[in-house]
Amino acid sequence: MTQDELKKQSALAALDYIEGGIIGVGTGSTVNHFIDGLATIKHRIDGAVSSSEVSSARLRQHGITVYDLNDVGQLSVYVDGADEANDRLQLIKGGGGALTREKIVAAASAKFVCIADASKRVAVLGSFPLPVEVIPMARSYVARQLVQLGGTPVWREGFISDNGNPILDIHGLAVHDPVALEQQINQIVGVVTVGLFAQRPADVLLLGAAGGVETITA
Numbered sequence: 001m002t003q004d005e006l007k008k009q010s011a012l013a014a015l016d017y018i019e020g021g022i023i024g025v026g027t028g029s030t031v032n033h034f035i036d037g038l039a040t041i042k043h044r045i046d047g048a049v050s051s052s053e054v055s056s057a058r059l060r061q062h063g064i065t066v067y068d069l070n071d072v073g074q075l076s077v078y079v080d081g082a083d084e085a086n087d088r089l090q091l092i093k094g095g096g097g098a099l100t101r102e103k104i105v106a107a108a109s110a111k112f113v114c115i116a117d118a119s120k121r122v123a124v125l126g127s128f129p130l131p132v133e134v135i136p137m138a139r140s141y142v143a144r145q146l147v148q149l150g151g152t153p154v155w156r157e158g159f160i161s162d163n164g165n166p167i168l169d170i171h172g173l174a175v176h177d178p179v180a181l182e183q184q185i186n187q188i189v190g191v192v193t194v195g196l197f198a199q200r201p202a203d204v205l206l207l208g209a210a211g212g213v214e215t216i217t218a
């Protein structure tokens with residue numbers, strides 16, 4: 001099976017976690033498969049809150065109503081992909097640049113179901129460059145602070161988030177204490193969001209593999 005087929009397998013497995021109401025929907029190629037699958041059961045939900053303009057457009061194309069998070073209460077479930085996941089269901093996210101809205105929608109959801117192909121599973125987070133969204137004028141300042149933390153930040157040139165901000169990708173980090181690093185980076189002035197989901201990890205991880213979907217719970 002191709003990596004994309006494995007992504008699709010995990011995405012469709014997440015449909016079992018949809019119980020109705022308004023749900024949270026993430027961003028990325030795995031989530032695109034989820035949105036397409038969601039369209040087949042759209043009569044079972046009232047709509048979605050999305051973590052990106054791209055996902056909102058895809059949801060609307062399928063006739064699924066997209067709500068502003070401010071207009072709804074707590075979401076029952078949030079379904080999103082990841083760039084890396086460890087066995088504690090802590091994640092690196094933001095490869096697609098949607099990390100800030102992803103973290104917000106995850107925080108506003110009772111359950112976070114993460115979907116990915118099995119190659120995303122790692123023992124130690126950090127081989128995938130850790131995204132950090134920053135306020136534009138703080139980009140260089142934040143980069144210098146990240147160097148002091150032992151990483152090599154690289155400006156994702158030419159990319160601007162849905163919130164109008166640049167992203168720094170930190171290379172060369174081995175994240176042995178994800179909660180502590182998330183807190184440390186959050187404290188740097190000018191940081192909007194770090195793509196470490198450790199203080200609020202996923203609740204369920206669905207990993208697509210050749211032998212089927214593996215379900216890991218917290």
Ligand SMILES: O=C(CO)[C@H](O)[C@H](O)COP(=O)(O)O
Nearest residue numbers: 028029030081094095096098
């Ligand atoms: O965090 C994300 C976007 O900001 C994605 O969930 C992550 O990059 C995984 O993407 P894909 O499903 O395409 O592998």
